[in-house]
Amino acid sequence: MTMRTHYCGELRSGDVGSEVTVCGWVDTRRVHSEHLAFIDLRDHTGIVQCVVDEKLDLRSEYVVAITGTVRTRFEGKSNEKLQTGEIEIGDCEVQVLSVAEPPPFPMHERTDVDENIRLRHRYVDLRKPRMQKNLRIRAKVNSAIRSAMEKQGFVEIETPMLIASTPEGARDFVVPSRLHPTNFYALPQSPQIFKQLCMVGGIDRYYQIARCLRDEDLRADRQFEFMQLDMEASFANQEDIINFVSEAIKDSTEAITGLRPDEIPHMTWNEAMERFGSDKPDTRFGMELVDLTEIFEGTDANVFKVDCVKGILYEGGSDALARNAIDALTEKCQSWGARGLAWFRVGDEGNLDGALTKFMSDDEIEGIHASLSAQPGDMILIIADKRRTVNHVLGLLRLEIGRPPVNSGELKYLWITEFPLFESVGDHGRPIPAHHPFTMPHLEDLEKLNSAQGEEYLEIRSQAYDLVLNGWELGSGSVRIHTPEIQSKIFEILGIGEVEANEKFGFLLDAFRYGAPPHAGFAFGIDRLAAILSGEENIREIIAFPKTQSGADPLTNAPTQLENNHLEELGLRLIPPST
RNA sequence: GGUCCCGUGGUGCAGUUUGGAGUGCACGCCGCCCUGUCAAGGCGGAGGUCGCGGGUUCAAAUCCCGUCGGGACCGCCA
Structure with missing residues (x-):
């Protein structure tokens, strides 16, 4: 005879009349007297109501096996909130398998419990x-x-x-x-x-x-x-x-x-950076970055005499953003690397209202107004700096203002392709790889590998690609280099000599000498x-x-110190933390 | 390495701005009553190092400094 005949949450009207045994934890109890008590029994499938007509000391989270007969609930007494709400288990014989102390936090999910406490008692938290x-x-x-x-x-x-x-x-x-x-x-x-x-x-x-x-x-x-x-x-x-x-x-x-899901769309890295200021754009909402650089060519406003000027439109932002909120955003932009944040409220007449308008020509004001398709009540937010900084800061600002919760229900998968081969140029003019040094360059850019100097390296694309979901980077991959010629070229550009390459990756390079198929992964x-x-x-x-x-780990207290003999066996001696 | 938020009975909060007795709310817990509840109900009760340390003050949950823990983010994550 098995201990359990059914799961709690799976009993239905069709089971009426059968004798069943269910096992689980005591959820809520409704004790009327020693003659009548309702015990909700919970397992991972759900809850079933058990009717007890004797005096029993059953507390929260006791582990019990209940044997009884499934019966239809009295007329008008069914509970639509429960999947098992049409039925209940009657004539219950209750066997207490384990008693339990009161749980350290409520087992219902109406209140959020401090995560530290949840993790310390994760074994209880997991039951929810x-x-x-x-x-x-x-x-x-x-x-x-x-x-x-x-x-x-x-x-x-x-x-x-x-x-x-x-x-x-x-x-x-x-x-x-x-x-x-x-x-x-x-x-x-x-x-x-x-x-x-x-x-x-x-x-x-x-x-x-x-x-x-x-x-x-x-x-x-x-x-x-x-x-x-x-x-x-x-x-x-x-x-x-x-x-x-x-x-x-x-x-x-x-x-x-x-x-x-539908076919997952593709976007190049460059397009993602220009339109969203991120290599993992959250395309569930608009508020795209608009390039205003041309409008400010020859401007008198000093803040806009820079490489790049871009803005985003915050629809209805004029009312939503009070002055102190703008100041807070400005500080954030500065902490992200911008010199400041230029902002304009769009007035009822379509006019722009902001501290910088007095330095700007009518053409410039009209230009940003039109480029961003601004409507009265909107807010225009502009960053002016090096292109890289503008995209980075405006991308973060866009998320700060407009991003829905990641769990809003919508799923926007996106492939980002043509990542740059190098992420930056180091002190000695040598580029630093964006992915890893075995990433295959984009075939159209192979020639540039030989001619590039300094910042030009950053324009070389690779055959690396990312998968993005709702603004989260899910993963990345690339086509790998499998020929010694291109690999040597990359090492040469990176300044990794033959000796160093052999030290670091010798076994992989050795392997490639014995017949490596072209390959790619993710x-x-x-x-x-x-x-x-x-x-x-x-x-x-x-x-x-x-x-x-x-x-x-609040549950196991990891990480922990080691006993001295344990350290000795490993040949380790501790350096006391500096004070 | 940095910025910000949080820490008050078992749990979740209010109280902190403007210092004045550990004051309050909800849930839980303990006891009693109750035969159709389902977040049961009624009555009663217990439970506190206001994270910790220092300072200011006649007086600190409250103000200041430090520290620990938790969380969000920037840097970091080829």
């Missing part, structure tokens, strides 16, 4: 419907991804967690080696090198739902450890990869929402995807045991 729902959505996403990849011919390969540290990229988490004192393993930031080695190894199509670790500051969308769909395919180009990944994204979205963050599909603004809500913003 929200976490039950989110973790099950996450599991479905994982499952849909696996199916999608396998149906496209990808093979799941596991790669090591204890690997060699490489200097590039994020800060590594490291693990001391007991057998090799003074040496350390690094935990993988991603399986990047290994998946490329798999391509050389003839795997053809690799995927893994991989745990990645990066020792960088935590955010709402960033944890130390996170999961990625990591994939790589041989004899594949950018379009192939985008199709493979899009299929996994669409399948997992459909598995959760029931609706298959990785996207499953936590972020699952969070948005769950309607959550924070990935901690879809992780069973997450860390706080300071990287601590």
